[in-house]
Amino acid sequence: MPNLEINQLIDHTFSLQKSKSISLRESSSQHRIKQLENLSGWIKNHHEDIRKAIHADFKKPYPEIDITEIFVVTSEIKNAIKNLQDWMKPKKVSTPLTLLGTSSYIQYEPKGTSLIIAPWNYPFNLAIGPLISALAAGCNAIIKPSEMTPHASALIRRMIEELFEPDTVAVFEGDLEVSQHLLSKPFDHIFFTGSPSVGKIIMKAAAENLTSVTLELGGKSPAIIDKDIDLQDAAAKVAWGKFVNCGQTCIAPDYILVHSDVQSEFVNALRNELHKMYDPHKKGIENSSDYARIVNDKHLNRLSYLLSDAISKGAKIDFGGRILPKDNYFEPTLLTAITENMDVSQEEIFGPILPIIAYNKTDDAISYLNSRPKPLALYAFSNNQEVIDSILLQTSSGGVVANDCVIHFLHHDLPFGGVNNSGIGKAHGHHGFLAFSNEKAILKQRKGLTSSKSLYPPYGFAGKKI
């Protein structure tokens, strides 16, 4: 479709949604629950279609699709349905002495027409997850999925067209031109998931209309491995967290900080785990159906460059390093002898390269973290509570997992999101509902009570201290 036509369709859909959003302010919990049940029903009935679409985009293994795309979405829906009445209930607040006689509460009003811009790496989960929060809050929404996963985007569009009228939920596929036109509209909320650099563009565009934003961004999430830990167990957890989805996960450990006393033992443990997970029959990891592919040539070239830049500056490959461009295959790769001038030390890797950096004291690891932008997630592996506590207290990140990684994404009651460079605002469960709600402050004066009138002029208390 030529862009002019898409732009006109966007304009039309946006004004339909804007008008509808006013009547949605009064939508009941039953209405919202019905929408969520329909969504859940569609997903259950089209499980195989979802698997096929995402697999067609980057050969993501079916079990990974089941867990990280379908299960997380259906359980988010279940949690919203279970708690929605509670979330929607006005929240009474107590009355200060100065306002004696009044009563006050917070009412959760839908923000209105929302824009959801999604990335490609979990194309279904990260487009539909925010939609669940938007629907729970009583908003309508336009979704812009990523152009890099066309099969998943087409499936999302089909699902939405089968379930919703365009005045309630609509999908516009396309690249940044479509995104830019959408961003010119005065949405009531924008929920963006993607890179920090595009996050800045989104925030600037939102500022033009003073639209509120939730920015779910990325960055370099570290994993710290203390010497007081079961290294094999830590290696298994890190290997899965890093190489699931072929390393293309916003909360994957981007790099490892390992205590120098156990560095080589930890690298060996990682090697063992990689063999166990992806090559148990010694047929080569490229033949494993449990390992996904890089999403496209552009990202394969970006990662190949990162690897060759690191090697040319002295990095050592401790595992992997093979690339098969025809298949967008990039072997799980462990790197040591890392220096600060390598691009892998500076840029978010977002792929299956894991730099491993040694430290001598916990304080050194903490200083290293504090000298860079605040990460989305931080993983701290130690049996020593003092080590965990000092990392928790002396660093800043969107979330922390002690002695595991990535699994905090699955917790409905934990706010999910970053801080500064890794994001603004939180998602999931009640936090997602709040992101799409205006917490409206309501104060009711009691009939006949006029205590506030004592504040009006003429000011009899002039000159007295109050």
Ligand code: NAD
């Ligand atoms: P991206 O920022 O390139 O693209 C995200 C979306 O923005 C896409 O739909 C894209 O079409 C659109 N877009 C791109 N350029 C644009 C522009 N100039 N103007 C308007 N829209 C534009 O991100 P990506 O490559 O799809 O995803 C990878 C990034 O997302 C990584 O940084 C990763 O860490 C982050 N991420 C964060 C989370 C999270 O929950 N915090 C989850 C997944 C990915």
